[in-house]
Amino acid sequence: MHRKNQGAVAEHRMKTGKLFVLSGPSGAGKGTLREHALNDIPNLTYSISCTTRHPRDGETDGIEYRFISREKFKEGISQNLFLEYAHVHEDFYGTLKQDVMNELNAGKNVLLEIDVQGALQVKAKMPEALLVFVDVPSVEELERRLRNRHTESEESLSVRLKNAIIEREQKDKYDYVIVNDDLENASKELKEIFTKS
Numbered sequence: 001m002h003r004k005n006q007g008a009v010a011e012h013r014m015k016t017g018k019l020f021v022l023s024g025p026s027g028a029g030k031g032t033l034r035e036h037a038l039n040d041i042p043n044l045t046y047s048i049s050c051t052t053r054h055p056r057d058g059e060t061d062g063i064e065y066r067f068i069s070r071e072k073f074k075e076g077i078s079q080n081l082f083l084e085y086a087h088v089h090e091d092f093y094g095t096l097k098q099d100v101m102n103e104l105n106a107g108k109n110v111l112l113e114i115d116v117q118g119a120l121q122v123k124a125k126m127p128e129a130l131l132v133f134v135d136v137p138s139v140e141e142l143e144r145r146l147r148n149r150h151t152e153s154e155e156s157l158s159v160r161l162k163n164a165i166i167e168r169e170q171k172d173k174y175d176y177v178i179v180n181d182d183l184e185n186a187s188k189e190l191k192e193i194f195t196k197s
């Protein structure tokens with residue numbers, strides 16, 4: 001009886017969740033695909049990143065991001081608190097190690113939406129993580145989408161386009177590439193990847 005109980009506890013402990021990582025150029029529709037995945041897939045939770053960038057209109061601390069100062073971010077780096085972090089579009093973004101491990105150990109599947117540098121850091125530390133790259137049909141289409149969003153200055157738009165070109169060069173390192181030319185199809189594809197993995 002005693003041994004059986006111990007076995008049950010050990011089995012429970014071993015049942016950790018899976019880690020999914022979503023990347024792709026900003027404007028590729030990652031955010032929307034992420035929302036669909038979180039709504040449609042049970043037991044999938046999103047890990048809220050830390051960033052030093054300022055909140056955009058409508059963004060709330062603790063919802064889209066934890067908005068923190070550069071000093072606080074650097075403190076986190078020196079205390080080794082980040083599973084990964086990167087300097088993206090002139091700001092720092094990072095995933096807290098503890099957040100992810102707590103969820104995985106509780107048996108939850110965790111979704112990160114992070115840039116390519118961060119995704120490759122995660123893969124190096126946790127090779128079992130599944131990396132999905134959300135691509136755009138072309139850079140021209142990406143520019144059109146970013147302009148339609150009306151959220152970026154001309155300068156920020158040009159930084160994002162340059163980064164998109166660099167990010168797309170790394171997509172072969174991902175486990176899956178989804179081209180988001182039709183949101184419904186892309187969403188279905190992503191759901192299939194997440195649920196069959």
Ligand code: 5GP
Pocket residue numbers: 023024025026049050053084085086088089093094095113114115116117118119
């Ligand atoms: P935005 O400023 O548009 O919200 O995000 C800019 C970029 O930062 C996006 O490509 C997004 O995926 C990436 N990003 C967001 N959070 C993280 C993070 O925790 N780590 C890394 N490496 N990139 C992130």
